[in-house]
Amino acid sequence: MSNATSPSKEVQLSAATHHACVVGMGWGDEGKGKIVDLLAGEFDVVVRFNGGANAGHTVRIGSDSFALHLLPSGVLRDKAVSVIGPGVVVDPVALVEEIEGLESRGIDLSGRLMISDRAHLVMPYHKLEDRLRDSGAQGKKIGTTAKGIGPCYAEKMLRSSAFRMVDLVHLERQAERLKAVCDRKRAILTAMGADDASLAGGEVEFEQIRATLESTRQKLSRFVAETTAWLDDAVCKGRQLLFESANGMLLDIDHGTFPYVTASHTGLNGVPAGAGVSPHLVRRCVGVSKAYATRVGNGPFPSELMDERGERIREVGREYGTTTGRARRCGWLDAVSLRQTKLLGGVTEIAMMHMDTLSGMDEVGICTGYHLRGETLRSIPADAEDYAAVEPEFEMLPGWKDDVSGVTQFDALPAEARQYVQRVEELVGAPITMVSVGPERNQTIHRS
Numbered sequence: 001m002s003n004a005t006s007p008s009k010e011v012q013l014s015a016a017t018h019h020a021c022v023v024g025m026g027w028g029d030e031g032k033g034k035i036v037d038l039l040a041g042e043f044d045v046v047v048r049f050n051g052g053a054n055a056g057h058t059v060r061i062g063s064d065s066f067a068l069h070l071l072p073s074g075v076l077r078d079k080a081v082s083v084i085g086p087g088v089v090v091d092p093v094a095l096v097e098e099i100e101g102l103e104s105r106g107i108d109l110s111g112r113l114m115i116s117d118r119a120h121l122v123m124p125y126h127k128l129e130d131r132l133r134d135s136g137a138q139g140k141k142i143g144t145t146a147k148g149i150g151p152c153y154a155e156k157m158l159r160s161s162a163f164r165m166v167d168l169v170h171l172e173r174q175a176e177r178l179k180a181v182c183d184r185k186r187a188i189l190t191a192m193g194a195d196d197a198s199l200a201g202g203e204v205e206f207e208q209i210r211a212t213l214e215s216t217r218q219k220l221s222r223f224v225a226e227t228t229a230w231l232d233d234a235v236c237k238g239r240q241l242l243f244e245s246a247n248g249m250l251l252d253i254d255h256g257t258f259p260y261v262t263a264s265h266t267g268l269n270g271v272p273a274g275a276g277v278s279p280h281l282v283r284r285c286v287g288v289s290k291a292y293a294t295r296v297g298n299g300p301f302p303s304e305l306m307d308e309r310g311e312r313i314r315e316v317g318r319e320y321g322t323t324t325g326r327a328r329r330c331g332w333l334d335a336v337s338l339r340q341t342k343l344l345g346g347v348t349e350i351a352m353m354h355m356d357t358l359s360g361m362d363e364v365g366i367c368t369g370y371h372l373r374g375e376t377l378r379s380i381p382a383d384a385e386d387y388a389a390v391e392p393e394f395e396m397l398p399g400w401k402d403d404v405s406g407v408t409q410f411d412a413l414p415a416e417a418r419q420y421v422q423r424v425e426e427l428v429g430a431p432i433t434m435v436s437v438g439p440e441r442n443q444t445i446h447r448s
Ligand code: GDP
Pocket: 024, 028, 029, 030, 031, 032, 033, 034, 055, 056, 057, 058, 059, 060, 317, 321, 322, 353, 354, 355, 356, 357, 436, 437, 438, 439
């Protein structure tokens, strides 16, 4: 190995450069795609390190809207290299579709996309297993995206039956093992309740899966690479790296609202392992939060608004899922959970999104405390049933009437909107450096 990768040099360079990470502070869909795209103009490399096609990151450029699932949200900046790290679970069919979708819109990824050879493959049987497990008959119904994320990460932990990007490239070496795994999956999924109709899509058919993988191999092989050494080299050359989280910190497998979570580490905690970089590399972590809270899928949500105010936020904010189209549950911003995810996510600053969506409300609420059976809680309880029983305490602030979607300076916001931003800063204990007032790049107020 060349001395370019020696640890001392890496530490020296990382102190001098400004690598950054963007994480979601809630239950996903906070607006990470917009912020990554916005920041990506200043970075050389954008790296996805967790999750898979459960993510749906929207980037709006003028009248064009892009929904990205596996590709980093830096792909629309032609100078940035996009890297899909080893910690991402890649559905090769979905990735090919996404790449071809961009190509059909004139965006060519040649020479600027790398997929880690260590990234695991989401197989058709993982998606079927996801649906069967989440039917409610197999335990708690989580309301997953049905993209096969949990079963694929579980397979990764089991190891012997897992397939990775490197196996796709050398598919001919995998035929025997793939056949054995397909046969075993047929037995397992049948025992889980899969009948002929649910297996009609060829989810466990060896020949069909092999043919599909072969066609994706032809398209993806040229992008597959050893990304860990490449990223290390990029760091040593002084390149600026931006890490993009999928999902949100409240969906983190260890620190989220288990079991209503996803299957990966979603904050800065996920970066070293999932991207394959030094844990000392990233000092700046932008936590993205809406000016209110949303959640898709099941699970407790103490500040949820079950009345017309929640419906209003959903309609004005167009709160429908980018990946599944499901209506998002909406509620007031929750300063208690934000304090917790600030800590666990390694957040050093906050981007507050959708300030425009709250315009026109008489008053806006912030959840400032949790009470359970007469006790005040310091943090989210481990038991989801306790969390569902929490009584939230709210602080109500005056709303603002004016449309703020054209505001470009913080001082030009209505006084009530400024007061709201400052109160959230106080309660969460982190500076809000960006305030977003619409989906487009230029609808962003930068604060020093
Ligand atoms: P992500 O998964 O965190 O990238 O977020 P999504 O893309 O799933 O959802 C965020 C949605 O809000 C997208 O439709 C964005 O275009 C949109 N959006 C982002 N910021 C703003 C904002 O400040 N105001 C409004 N009205 N929409 C926004």
